[in-house]
Amino acid sequence: MADDPRSTRPSVPATERAAPTPRDIRRWRRYLANERAEAAVYMDLAERRTGEEREILLALAHAEGRHEAHWRRLLGDHVGMPLRGDIRTRMLGFLARRFGSVFVLALVQRAEKRSPYASDTDATSAMTADEHIHEEVVRALATRGRNRLSGTFRAAVFGANDGLVSNLALILGFAGSGVGNDVILLAGAAGLLAGAMSMAAGEYISVRSQRGLLEASTPSPHTREAVPDLDVNENELALVYRARGMSPAEAEQRATDVLAGLRTDDPDGQPGADSHVTVGTAVRAALASFGFFASGAIIPVVPYALGIEGFAALITACVLVGIALIATGVVVGLLSGGPPAKRGLRQLGIGYSAAAVTYLLGLAFGTTIG
Known part of the structure; x- marks a missing residue:
């Protein structure tokens, strides 16, 4: 397999490389083991997700597979028996298999941040960039969980x-x-x-007060009933949207669309009703x-x-x-x-x-x- 085509570091053909030292082989085998373990962590996390999050995690596992292939190519006949990943990565795998929660994603985010590839000349620049991007992807996934x-x-x-x-x-x-x-x-x-x-x-x-404020801000149910009787030429419905922060032009356009039956706004039938975060009891x-x-x-x-x-x-x-x-x-x-x-x-x-x-x-x- 050739070097990653995205790499900008000088690539030396395998036939021209100096024979790897025992220290190189040990380091590459450790990288290989960690890439395998990290791919397994993403696979385990994906098993506990559905839809878009699952697809993203599977794509990250695939990327770790590309990195694994890089170290395999460098090792050649020195691949040897598979090693286990380091303790930190194995612990992440254990947690991912049993919990798959935002805590695990937060730990994976920190693990991606500590990648050693930036200071290792045997890793391609594309691999280094991948690790930085992986950190941001995991950060975004963890943020979803944090928000929830x-x-x-x-x-x-x-x-x-x-x-x-x-x-x-x-x-x-x-x-x-x-x-x-x-x-x-x-x-x-x-x-x-x-x-x-x-x-x-x-x-x-606090919760009762917050619910009271939200109820006071919810459009009246009579608003929907009044819409068909509005004077189309005056289009006062636009004032509702302007009061909610729209520009005059945007408010006029949206009100015109509603009156013309081209758009239905919110599921409850209120014109332009703001969506609120659900408040618990x-x-x-x-x-x-x-x-x-x-x-x-x-x-x-x-x-x-x-x-x-x-x-x-x-x-x-x-x-x-x-x-x-x-x-x-x-x-x-x-x-x-x-x-x-x-x-x-x-x-x-x-x-x-x-x-x-x-x-x-x-x-x-x-x-x-x-």
């Missing part, structure tokens, strides 16, 4: 993180004041319930917020509920919350395409800073009271 879960994900991260930080800060404040274990446990339980109820009430009111949103907050707030309470006392309980609560904060930060980093470790440490730093302030206040008040 953005509302739920925001509520989950915000609720759980708020529960973790606020209740840890509350517990450390009481612990710093020197009160007994039973008081700290009571404060933690009260903080959990109060915070979760507050979050639920706030989410309920207020009760469901409130229950979700309650659950997300409580799931975070209960973690710092666990050591005290188990009977651990004093400094040991305080350290245990901090460690458990720290692990949870890092985990939420890592998840946010993966989904957003950012560095997971950095996001995790940032979450940890913010949470611990808030808790440290309340602990110091507890110490101060405890000293004053004593």
Whole structure:
């Protein structure tokens, strides 16, 4: 097979190449194994998709097959027994076979970004370009998934993180004041319930308010009935479209088309009704917020509920919350395409800073009271 015709790097015919060194062979075989594994990841992801997304993922798998052929050609008789891909790629394959979610796409996006081909003269420039394009394709696919879960994900991260930080800060404040274990446990339980109820009430009111705004912006059902009786010469229907942001010329044309029966607008029959993002029920949103907050707030309470006392309980609560904060930060980093470790440490730093302030206040008040 010839070199990729899209390559702009100088290509040396196989017969004129110097004999590959053992180091070259090892590197090429590793590339070959990784290309096979990456193609398998895209195939596994495609199995869990339909329509356009499936076609795109299959096309990416085909592209990895072209890269695989390149390394096969260079290796020639040195191909040897197939190697396994690196640990990272094998893990992606494991996740793709079992989940196929936006999390996997986000990980694949980062993997494409770390391609070594740009600095390897044995890879063609077309292969390097392919990897850059693959990153953008996967980014776009992952963005679709991010958009689908953005509302739920925001509520989950915000609720759980708020529960973790606020209740840890509350517990450390009481612990710093020197009160007994039973008081700290009571404060933690009260903080959990109060915070979760507050979050639920706030989410309920928020959703109800949003639905009210959307209902107020929805065209009246009587509008459709009035359209046939409009004065065609005056064409006041155009004012509706102008009020919705169209230019005068666009509004006139669209109104004329509607009146002439050349166009039917929205499925509900309203002329030019804006499409709105579906808003979930207020009760469901409130229950979700309650659950997300409580799931975070209960973690710092666990050591005290188990009977651990004093400094040991305080350290245990901090460690458990720290692990949870890092985990939420890592998840946010993966989904957003950012560095997971950095996001995790940032979450940890913010949470611990808030808790440290309340602990110091507890110490101060405890000293004053004593």
